Amino acid sequence: MAGCDESDLPDAMGALSVVNDCGTDLGLDDNIGTQRSKIENDYESIFSWDIQRLTGVKLSRISKVRDKLEIITDMEENNDVFKFNRFYLQLIACYELYISKSFKESYFEIEMVVKFMETCKLDESKKEEQYFDAYYHIALATIAYIGLTLKIDSKKLLNDIKQINNFNSAEKAAICAVKARVFMEYSPKGNDIALNFADQARALHPTEPELIIIWLKAKGRVRRYYDPTEIPGDDEIEAAESVCSIKSNSKLIFEASQIYKEVGYIYKTKKNYKESNKFFKLSFDIAK
Numbered sequence: 001m002a003g004c005d006e007s008d009l010p011d012a013m014g015a016l017s018v019v020n021d022c023g024t025d026l027g028l029d030d031n032i033g034t035q036r037s038k039i040e041n042d043y044e045s046i047f048s049w050d051i052q053r054l055t056g057v058k059l060s061r062i063s064k065v066r067d068k069l070e071i072i073t074d075m076e077e078n079n080d081v082f083k084f085n086r087f088y089l090q091l092i093a094c095y096e097l098y099i100s101k102s103f104k105e106s107y108f109e110i111e112m113v114v115k116f117m118e119t120c121k122l123d124e125s126k127k128e129e130q131y132f133d134a135y136y137h138i139a140l141a142t143i144a145y146i147g148l149t150l151k152i153d154s155k156k157l158l159n160d161i162k163q164i165n166n167f168n169s170a171e172k173a174a175i176c177a178v179k180a181r182v183f184m185e186y187s188p189k190g191n192d193i194a195l196n197f198a199d200q201a202r203a204l205h206p207t208e209p210e211l212i213i214i215w216l217k218a219k220g221r222v223r224r225y226y227d228p229t230e231i232p233g234d235d236e237i238e239a240a241e242s243v244c245s246i247k248s249n250s251k252l253i254f255e256a257s258q259i260y261k262e263v264g265y266i267y268k269t270k271k272n273y274k275e276s277n278k279f280f281k282l283s284f285d286i287a288k
Helices: 021-026 030-042 049-053 060-076 084-099 103-119 126-149 169-183 189-204 208-226 234-244 249-271 271-286
Strands: none
Touching: 021 030, 030 126, 049 169, 060 084, 084 103, 084 126, 084 169, 126 169, 169 189, 169 208, 189 208, 189 249, 208 234, 208 249, 234 249, 249 271
C-alpha cells in the first residue's frame, strides 16, 4: 500500500502491544501485567492497536477530539441514540488521556461510554445491532484494561467479553470500521493504515453503505496527501454510485455525492470546464 510498509500494518483482527511504560511507572505486579497483555493480544480494546508506534504521532489529540465531540453533541437532536462518530472519538479521548497518564480521567471517560451503551437507543436495522455488539465489546475490553492499571479487578468482566477469534463477519467488519476511523485521526501515516482496515471491512461486507463511506474517506485522504490534484479513480466513483443508488439514507447519499463535487473542483483547476460543470451538476442533482 502506498506510503506505508505493509509489514508494519496490524492484521484486521490481530491485536498488538501497547506501550507499557505506564504499568511500569505504577509498579503493577506481574499478575496484572499478564492480564493486561492478555487484553492486548486476545481482545479488541483500543490499547490493542498500537496506535502511537504505528503512526509515529506523539502530540496529544485530546483538544482536537474534544472539539469534534462538542460539535457532534451540539448538532444531535437525540442524545440518547448511539452515534458511531461519537463512539470512536470517545475511544480516542480515553486513549489520549491514558497515554498522558491521566488514568482516572481515562477510566471515567470509558465508564461513561459503557454506561451510555447499556441504555442507549439503536438504529432499527438488524445490522446496526450486530455492529453495536462489537462496539460494546471494544468498550468493555478498554475499560477492563484501564481498570487493571488502576488495580481494579477486571477478571470477571473479561469473562463476558468476546475474544478476537469469536467475532462473526459483521462484527469483524464493524471493528475494522472503528479502527479505520480511529487511525484517520492520526494522519498522515494513520490514513494509510485506515485505508487498510477500510479495505478489510468492505471485503467482509462489500455492499454495506456505511462501510463504503468510511472507505471513501480513507481513500480520499490517502490520495489527496500524495497528490492533491489527482482525480478520484473509477473505484471511488463506483463506490459513491453504489451508495447514491440507495435512496433510504439521505445523509449517506450527501456524503457520497461529495466525491462528484471534488472531481468537479479538480477539473476546474485544470481548466476543463466542461467536465467540471458536469460533475458539479451531478453532485447538486444527487444532493438536492
